[in-house]
Amino acid sequence: MAEAADPGAPHPRPRDATLSPRFAQVPTFMRLPRVEDPRRLDVAIVGVPFDGGVSNRPGARFGPREVRSESALCRPYNPEVGINPFDHLRVADAGDVDTNPISIEDTYERVEAHFEELLQADCVPIAIGGDHSIAYPILRAMARKHGPVNLVHFDSHSDLWDEYFGSRFAHGTMFRRALEDGILRSGGVLQVGIRGQLFDAGDERFGTEHGVETVRIAEALELGPDGLSARWQRLAGAPVYVSIDIDVVDPAFAPGTGTPAVGGFASREILALVRRLRELPLVGADVVEVSPPYDVAGVTSYLAANLVYELVCQLALRARGREG
Numbered sequence: 001m002a003e004a005a006d007p008g009a010p011h012p013r014p015r016d017a018t019l020s021p022r023f024a025q026v027p028t029f030m031r032l033p034r035v036e037d038p039r040r041l042d043v044a045i046v047g048v049p050f051d052g053g054v055s056n057r058p059g060a061r062f063g064p065r066e067v068r069s070e071s072a073l074c075r076p077y078n079p080e081v082g083i084n085p086f087d088h089l090r091v092a093d094a095g096d097v098d099t100n101p102i103s104i105e106d107t108y109e110r111v112e113a114h115f116e117e118l119l120q121a122d123c124v125p126i127a128i129g130g131d132h133s134i135a136y137p138i139l140r141a142m143a144r145k146h147g148p149v150n151l152v153h154f155d156s157h158s159d160l161w162d163e164y165f166g167s168r169f170a171h172g173t174m175f176r177r178a179l180e181d182g183i184l185r186s187g188g189v190l191q192v193g194i195r196g197q198l199f200d201a202g203d204e205r206f207g208t209e210h211g212v213e214t215v216r217i218a219e220a221l222e223l224g225p226d227g228l229s230a231r232w233q234r235l236a237g238a239p240v241y242v243s244i245d246i247d248v249v250d251p252a253f254a255p256g257t258g259t260p261a262v263g264g265f266a267s268r269e270i271l272a273l274v275r276r277l278r279e280l281p282l283v284g285a286d287v288v289e290v291s292p293p294y295d296v297a298g299v300t301s302y303l304a305a306n307l308v309y310e311l312v313c314q315l316a317l318r319a320r321g322r323e324g
Contacts, residue, residue, distance in 0.1 A: 049099060051130065052101060073305070119146075119284075153175065236279060257294065
């Protein structure tokens with residue numbers, strides 16, 4: 001955590017909804033203060049508003065703004081795990097990366113540099129996307145800080161394709177690039193919730209050849225939270241990055257996404273899974289592919305906000321364990 005932070009400094013807190021209505025003030029994540037200096041933080045919530053890597057429906061560039069807006073409904077104390085994370089960690093909204101909406105290559109450079117600065121301050125970043133392609137430059141920054149990392153990846157798609165329309169960079173290719181570059185540890189990738197159709201049988205070959213462990217949705221539902229958490233415990237020996245594509249959730253619960261796939265997790269199931277991540281040494285995470293133009297009554301953005309909050313709670317539980 002952030003060694004440069006003054007241990008006696010007060011922790012940032014969400015605005016008190018009994019004094020300031022939830023619909024008031026400029027939206028930040030959970031109405032936390034905006035703090036751009038990562039040296040003052042343990043955890044930074046960072047928006048990455050970019051959807052230049054999508055292959056189907058655009059709109060994820062508006063995800064960070066809507067997730068922040070819906071996060072006003074989240075209260076600070078989590079009775080499911082018995083913690084107020086803001087008692088144990090300095091968490092704030094660190095604003096957005098200024099992406100380049102017409103260049104994925106330039107956006108990658110900007111995102112990598114931004115997250116490298118956060119990590120140099122020993123701050124744990126949680127990114128709100130944006131499309132899933134943003135995970136690649138974030139992982140590059142992670143590897144500069146921690147060396148190759150392990151990955152727990154919740155998604156309906158494996159994102160191990162080689163290219164789209166001749167481009168090696170898109171929201172379905174980034175984990176293939178990360179494995180090729182050695183920024184993900186060999187044998188250290190676990191994918192959960194994969195489902196749906198493929199272009200052909202060979203689409204799964206790359207993952208098999210590179211030691212990716214895939215838990216398809218039927219097996220994931222059969223295993224449940226206990227069985228799945230047992231699967232990812234093997235990754236606890238090295239830094240772990242968590243990537244959550246909102247389309248791992250069934251579109252009945254999360255319609256606001258660019259490439260929906262039927263037959264996914266219910267909201268309560270993905271929340272239960274995220275709550276089992278506390279034993280892992282998390283060094284960063286993202287929640288991506290929220291596309292507000294396709295949402296209904298903000299339900300997808302609100303679910304994404306809750307997932308970000310639950311990730312913060314898991315980091316706080318580890319911090320509380322160290323304090324104890």
